[in-house]
Amino acid sequence: MPNRIDSYEFGEFLGQGSNAAVYSAKLLESKPDLPKNLGLGTGFNEVTDILADVPPARKVLGKPYPFAIKLMFNFEHDRLGEDHLWQSMGVELAPYPNAKKLLGGRMGNFQPLPGKHPNVVRVITAFVDSLKVLPDAMERYPDALHTARWYETVAAEPKTLYIVMRRYRQTLHEYVWTHDRNYWTGRILMAQLLEACTYLHKHHVSQRDMKSDNILLQYDIENEIPQLVIADFGCALASGDWNIDYECEDVSLGGNAKTRAPEISTAKPGKNVKVNFEMADTWSSGGLSYEILTRTNPFYKLLDTATYTSSDLPPLPSRVHFVARNVIYDLLERNPSKRVKPSIAATALNLSLFRLGEDVREMMKKCGISELTTSLAGKSSQIGKEINKSLDKVISLITAETIIANLAPHLVSRAERQLRATFLARMDRDNIWEALRYFFPVDEKCSQSIEHLDDDSIASLVSNLSFSDGNCSENGLSSSLNNGQRMGYNAPILLRNVIRTDSNGLNGIVHRSANIF
Numbered sequence: 465m466p467n468r469i470d471s472y473e474f475g476e477f478l479g480q481g482s483n484a485a486v487y488s489a490k491l492l493e494s495k496p497d498l499p500k501n502l503g504l505g506t507g508f509n510e511v512t513d514i515l516a517d518v519p520p521a522r523k524v525l526g527k528p529y530p531f532a533i534k535l536m537f538n539f540e541h542d543r544l545g546e547d548h549l550w551q552s553m554g555v556e557l558a559p560y561p562n563a564k565k566l567l568g569g570r571m572g573n574f575q576p577l578p579g580k581h582p583n584v585v586r587v588i589t590a591f592v593d594s595l596k597v598l599p600d601a602m603e604r605y606p607d608a609l610h611t612a613r614w615y616e617t618v619a620a621e622p623k624t625l626y627i628v629m630r631r632y633r634q635t636l637h638e639y640v641w642t643h644d645r646n647y648w649t650g651r652i653l654m655a656q657l658l659e660a661c662t663y664l665h666k667h668h669v670s671q672r673d674m675k676s677d678n679i680l681l682q683y684d685i686e687n688e689i690p691q692l693v694i695a696d697f698g699c700a701l702a703s704g705d706w707n708i709d710y711e712c713e714d715v716s717l718g719g720n721a722k723t724r725a726p727e728i729s730t731a732k733p734g735k736n737v738k739v740n741f742e743m744a745d746t747w748s749s750g751g752l753s754y755e756i757l758t759r760t761n762p763f764y765k766l767l768d769t770a771t772y773t774s775s776d777l778p779p780l781p782s783r784v785h786f787v788a789r790n791v792i793y794d795l796l797e798r799n800p801s802k803r804v805k806p807s808i809a810a811t812a813l814n815l816s817l818f819r820l821g822e823d824v825r826e827m828m829k830k831c832g833i834s835e836l837t838t839s840l841a842g843k844s845s846q847i848g849k850e851i852n853k854s855l856d857k858v859i860s861l862i863t864a865e866t867i868i869a870n871l872a873p874h875l876v877s878r879a880e881r882q883l884r885a886t887f888l889a890r891m892d893r894d895n896i897w898e899a900l901r902y903f904f905p906v907d908e909k910c911s912q913s914i915e916h917l918d919d920d921s922i923a924s925l926v927s928n929l930s931f932s933d934g935n936c937s938e939n940g941l942s943s944s945l946n947n948g949q950r951m952g953y954n955a956p957i958l959l960r961n962v963i964r965t966d967s968n969g970l971n972g973i974v975h976r977s978a979n980i981f
């Protein structure tokens with residue numbers, strides 16, 4: 465992708481914040497090398513021409529503008545040097561895997577995300593170039609232009625940073641107010657949000673401005689379940705360290721005060737004070753989940769993040785799935801060390817989204833998962849081996865159901881198939897055992913008494929565990945498939961193309977036994 469602003473044609477205005485304006489854009493096909501200062505809006509000193517021509521950019525119908533270009537506001541036109549621009553705005557590139565190369569060491573300890581993620585905004589390139597004064601600039605953000613009154617000296621050719629991104633359709637904020645509530649869709653959006661948090665957490669990046677204007681959605685047709693991404697990393701912490709020194713008020717704690725986790729909003733500056741952001745985005749995703757399911761984030765108006773208690777949280781609608789409900793309460797736990805880790809929360813949500821028969825919990829029970837097995841998980845390697853057999857049956861079912869979903873792409877939404885792929889690519893047994901506690905709460909008494917058992921007692925306990933007969937995979941699949949019509953895909957068609965696991969039903973290898981469609 466070109467790194468010159470004249471190589472792009474701008475379309476409609478998509479939005480603006482305090483740091484930037486965002487426009488749709490496409491590559492300029494025929495004239496990639498337009499000389500500067502020719503034509504409307506190509507050079508910085510054409511404000512008068514533009515004012516004469518005022519109509520602000522409006523939707524250009526019929527032309528696809530697949531990109532979004534973020535034009536950063538350079539409020540320091542009187543400062544020279546591109547390095548300054550990269551240094552002061554470079555953090556925006558935290559989601560761009562190529563950022564380190566691009567920044568060329570200009571931001572010492574900056575550690576951007578190492579790869580792309582389907583739930584993190586896709587940055588395509590970034591570059592510094594002359595400030596492009598678009599037709600609506602004077603009207604929308606006059607103070608961000610070099611023509612603003614207060615500049616005494618301005619560089620001969622003011623520049624700014626441009627970030628070229630994939631274009632998304634809507635913000636989460638707009639979506640929840642323009643679409644009817646659908647709790648299944650809501651749970652898929654929540655799971656995507658938590659997958660993004662899991663990825664950021666894994667790579668020590670905190671976005672620090674998790675509000676619904678910064679969550680973008682993509683969908684092509686009106687009732688499609690949207691793909692969700694976290695965007696706007698302008699406040700991000702991406703230094704490889706969760707802590708920042710908070711010695712005085714001037715130190716930035718990230719975006720909007722209303723969406724700061726309690727450990728951030730209650731921090732008081734002082735000597736040797738550090739603020740830890742490890743669980744901050746995870747907390748914010750709890751408020752955003754409220755917004756997804758109820759349209760209202762309780763922390764925007766109702767509650768103060770510094771003082772609320774868990775009993776102040778407004779009740780969630782009774783139709784919200786019990787796992788989603790409990791995950792939200794655990795995300796909003798005040799104490800960050802007790803707060804649920806994003807990967808566990810995401811896994812619990814993902815498990816709740818598998819069809820797996822009439823009821824996910826019942827189906828897991830048939831595979832041998834119970835309160836006892838979740839209590840036993842991780843207690844000893846001997847027990848672990850036995851109970852993992854039950855878990856593997858569940859995993860086989862999940863895998864098989866996912867393959868079925870992929871064989872019928874028109875029946876399961878793209879966003880949901882992508883979510884499954886993301887989940888399956890990162891899942892591990894320990895993580896699933898932890899998440900299963902949302903379905904089978906750990907029996908604390910049982911858990912404590914197991915701590916004191918000797919090897920022989922453990923062996924006898926294991927031999928007495930009643931694991932199911934090993935047929936649950938196929939039964940589960942049939943049940944899952946039969947349930948499919950109700951849940952949005954045509955199960956009988958799929959059932960004819962039966963998927964069989966191996967004779968133990970354990971390894972999840974799938975054999976197609978009939979022609980598809």
Ligand SMILES: Nc1ncnc2c1ncn2[C@@H]1O[C@H](COP(=O)(O)OP(=O)(O)OP(=O)(O)O)[C@@H](O)[C@H]1O
Binds near residue numbers: 478481631
């Ligand atoms: N990739 C994109 N596709 C479509 N619209 C986008 C895209 N990126 C941003 N927008 C729109 O532009 C608006 C402003 O973008 P953004 O939040 O990144 O600006 P900002 O100045 O950094 O905001 P803030 O004041 O929150 O720091 C968003 O709320 C959204 O409506």
